[in-house]
Amino acid sequence: MEIVKLKVDLRKSYLNHLLVLIITIGAGVGKMLLSDDIGMLTVVGIFIIVGSLALYTAIIASLENEIREIK
Numbered sequence: 001m002e003i004v005k006l007k008v009d010l011r012k013s014y015l016n017h018l019l020v021l022i023i024t025i026g027a028g029v030g031k032m033l034l035s036d037d038i039g040m041l042t043v044v045g046i047f048i049i050v051g052s053l054a055l056y057t058a059i060i061a062s063l064e065n066e067i068r069e070i071k
Helices: 002-034 039-070
Strands: none
Touching: 002 039
16 A cells, blocks of 8 residues: 555656656747747757657556555
8 A cells, every 4th residue: 555655656756847847848949939940949849748748648647547546
């Protein structure tokens, strides 16, 4: 039981770090888009954001499953 709770806490920590990454890259990409500096870095940033959001969703889904198992 304790191990499962530790895993849930660890995944919550991963989610927090991933959310910070998404916000930071999103701010950079937004700044590039507003300054009409659309280049390769902007495109790569957008792909990183989309991939990070997909990973965030997958982690949340697995976290919900583990929480259901605890109850």
